[in-house]
Amino acid sequence: MKLIIRSVTAIAVLGLSVLAQAEVAVIVSAGSVAAPSKAEAANIFLGKNKSFQGIDQKDWNPVKEKFYSEVTSKSEAQLKSYWSGLIFTGKGQPLPAEADDAAVVAKVANNPSAIGYVDSAAVDESVKVLFTLP
Template sequence: MKRIAQAALLALATGIAGLASAEVAVIVNPGAAKAPSQSEVANIFLGKDKSLTGIDQKDWNPTKEKFYSAVTSKNEAQLKSYWSGLVFTGKGQPLSSVADDAAVVAKVAGDASAIGYVDAAAVNDQVKVLFTLP
């Protein structure tokens, strides 16, 4: 029984470590006229650049954490504070958000002006990967 518990714990730890190390893919519609750089992607997701429509994920999750940390250098609290300031001053509104990776892929696949981020495992042939974050 003890060996089974140890094996289950090891499997759980390995699974959690795998989640933490998953790559994040920044995706656009294959028909997108523009392929932005990483700094332009940061500006899109901070509401400073309106050339593409950023599709955000609703809940804070490992994919969202990795994306915002790498691309905008902001964590959850900093991002909430940033958007609160823009909303309060009337200078901006948070991006539209969807439930999960599958919803981001569907939204980006259906809109040539959309850009999003997903776990790299969620990418399919309906979207184009701009770059990945390890």
């Protein structure tokens, strides 16, 4: 019985480490001619740059965590605090958010002025990758 529990625990830990190793792709529509840099993407997702419409992910997940920590250097708590301040002062509203990678890809693919981020496994020919976060 203990062997079974240990085996299940080991498999769960391996599964979580694989999720944590997901590569994040920052994407735009395949027809988009502009290619924002990493710094420009940070400003778009912080509402400071309106040249593109940022498409966020609804729930805090490993992809969202990696994107925000690598691109904007903000944690979940810092991001919530940041947006709370902008909302309170009337200076900004959070970006529109989609439920999952497939929804983000679909939204970005259909809008040449949209930018999003997804697990690189969700990328298809309808979008192009600007850069990846390993």
